[in-house]
Amino acid sequence: MTGREQEGWGRRAELDAASTPAAAREGRPAVVCPRFDGVGADGAPVRLGIMGGTFDPIHQGHLACAEQAREAFGLAGVVFVPTGRPAFKRDRAVTDGAVRLEMCRAAVAGNPAFAVSPLEVDRPGITYAVDTLRALRHHYPANVELFFIAGADAILSIARWRESAEVARLARFAAATRPGFEVTESFKEELASRGAFRVDYFEVTALAISSSYLRERAARGLSLRYLTPDPVRKIIEARGLYRLEAPTTAAAVGGGKEAPWTP
């Protein structure tokens, strides 16, 4: 860890302590999400959604997925957690975490049911979901049930996540499928053979949008209007993100393309 990272981490811990005094008093880590830090404090059962992602950039598909998961599972809210250095994308450049965080915040601004946590961006080293889930589980009382929201395309990969058995123990999964996609018995059996994951499926409006598609369009100078919220589009334009010459994103545009979202 560099001195700068240590300094940033320490400063964040101080902010945590200030924003969640109860957590700090008890020596518990804050989730650094003031809007939802107090969820479950009254002891009543409540469900909270966690939408993890690289969000490079965040787009309408991510937002519709979170919104429809919130409805389908009666979630009190959804916390978007952009990754720091994503475990599965170490072969390509990813836009700076602070900028992805800024885009996520711009995307959810004005929606009281959504919030963004810098937990992973602030954590030094490679980002693993298990560390995040541990921090969240440690922070929230047992009456808060955590639902990790993911596209069904990502679900089969959870067996390859670091400490996947622990991931399975710490959270339930809300897996988004698109209309017409049948969750077959063989799909479920395949997943069950890989671990004791608790997965509930819900159908989300088909949105054939992916971050790589947005990056490609931006690189070609094409419009991102209506594919991502306007404030996000404006950040991308103002910062010149995803242009072929942009140093932090050149590799992301040229290679490391994600598979289209086809659960």
Ligand code: DND
């Ligand atoms: P992605 O890089 O796939 O995110 O990461 C998803 C989560 O997996 C993150 O929280 C990672 O930390 C975690 N992960 C991955 C690999 C290893 C480990 C953890 C580990 O701990 O070892 P994207 O930004 O590409 O997408 C975010 C989410 O949105 C995904 O679940 C994706 O399936 C979904 N999505 C859509 N949902 C509905 N409609 C669309 C979508 N496009 C993406 N159009």
